[in-house]
Amino acid sequence: MTPFTPSAVSRRQWLKSSSLVAGGAIATGSLTPALAQALESNGPHLENGLTTPAGFAAHERMVEAVRRADGPIRLASNENPYGMAPSARKAIEDGWKQHSWYGAPGLPNLKKIYAQSVGVPEDHIMIVAGSSELLSIVNLAYGVKGEILTAWPTYEGLPRYAETLGIKVHKVPLAADLTHDLDTMDKRLTQAIDLVFVCNPNNPTANVTENRTLRSFVSSASRRSMVLVDEAYHDFVTDPSYTSCIDMVKAGENVIVSRTGSKIHGLAALRTAFVIARPDIIARLQPLSTSAPGVFGALGAAASLQDTAYQAMCKQRNVEGREIMKTAIAKLGRKMTDSQTNFVFFHTGMPVDLVQKAMLAKGFMIGRAFPPYTDWVRISIGTPDEMRAVAAALPEVIGGAPKSMGSSGA
Incomplete structure (x- = not known):
């Protein structure tokens, strides 16, 4: 580069x-x-x-x-190390007087810009106060009268909130390659299931499930239940075979796609996320909203969406940092997934809490354990220089650990 x-x-x-x-x-x-x-x-x-x-x-x-x-360098929560674009910061600074206002006057503009960016009509878009709110809303709309089906482990926001509401959640273990076990998920999709959750690329495993198989499953499942496809890490994917499920929304299927301003746009603290769905689904979700997107999130997201150069440079740097990590992990002879996100997931041969402590002592905060993969670790991608430092530290931390797959079974 x-x-x-x-x-x-x-x-x-x-x-x-x-x-x-x-x-x-x-x-x-x-x-x-x-x-x-x-x-x-x-x-x-x-x-x-x-x-x-x-x-x-x-x-x-x-x-x-x-x-x-x-x-300590933050590499634990899949944050964009570069934060918001300079253009987003400028938009927020220019809109400083709105900080005392209720409501976000920039939301209609943001909706228009976002609809254009993903190629759907504006009535197919809902803006929410972060992905956590979206997952809660979808639970309330489609999960409370039935049951939920998801792969496991996956992003925990939706199943965790569902369980607090007393909703039964069917958690299907991942396949041997740590992708979604769609055959088993399909068999578990009974009439009691009202909502299917798919995170692709998946968190914490960083990989994508084979495109044609996943899309076939989502389309089939959508004829029996509502399907929510979380595409929070869509912007980091480089696998040419991957495609979004937004075209299924445009085709009128029972599919909701979620995206976020928290990842490549670096707006995690400003809580801005996007729902792409049919207008009748949006109409069902909207009244269940428990919060409102903030003024500055709307201004920052609108500017960032239009700053395609910043997104491209963040992605380029992420790919560079990701490759540094993949090379380092391969040199250690460790098993890893094919990351398509802004983090890597790999086998360490030792309990994650020990890896965390050792890496913290070297100046890096890394991810926690995701049972049952308690000897696998998730490390977010920082800047390339930061990842070179992490790569240099890893041999001292896990170089001598056993290379067997341990109790994780993967």
Whole structure:
């Protein structure tokens, strides 16, 4: 990959354009030397509203310095290490006066932009306050009078909330290759099942299930129940055989697709997510909403969606970091899934809590255990330089651990 080479501007210009400026005052006294140095150079952030390569390179240097200054590097929650795009930050700063308003006047614009970006009419879109709210709403709409079917382990938000409501959740163990066991799921899809949950790419396993088989299952299942397909990690997929299930929504099937602003858009703290479904399904979900998307989430998401250059650069850097990790894991002779996300999942040969403690001692926060895979670990992708540091640390942590598959059975 050709390195980004930003042109230099003054430190003052960079600070003025950064979120470190508050009320015109620049608080530099508490900056670490590394952070102060990172703020010394910067390229143009935006060109026609899009992040430039030079601006991204400067942003990357600043991000890495801030992350080092904050303490252990966060690689536990599948966050975008680069955070929001400069264009999103600018949109939020320009809309500062809206912070005291109830409601988000930017939501209609966001809905329009999002509908155009995924190629559906606006009445097929619902914007919610994060994916957690979406999963709760779908539970309330389709799960409370029946039962739920899901692979396991998978993203826990939907089944966990369902169980708090007393809903029976059928958890089908993953196949030997850690993809969805669709044959078993199909056999378990009885008349009692009103909702099927599919996370693809799956979390925590990072992989996608074979495309044609998955789509056949989703289409078949949708004739017997509602199917929610969580595509939170869609933007990181590089497998050319993968396709979204949005076309099934457009075809009128009983399919809901969820996407999020929390991953490639770096807006996790601003709680913005998207529902793609038929208008009658949207009409059923909307009254069950328990919250409202925030002003700044709407402004930031609208700007980020249009900043395709920033998304492309984040994806490119994620692929680079992911390949660094895959190479390191392969050198250790460890079994791993084919990650199509912004994290990797691999066998360590030792309990995850021990790996966590050892990696924390080296300055990295990594993921927890996901039973029954208690000797597999999930590590989120940071910047390429961060992943090189993780790759260098791994042999000291797990290099001597047994390579048998242990009790996980995978």
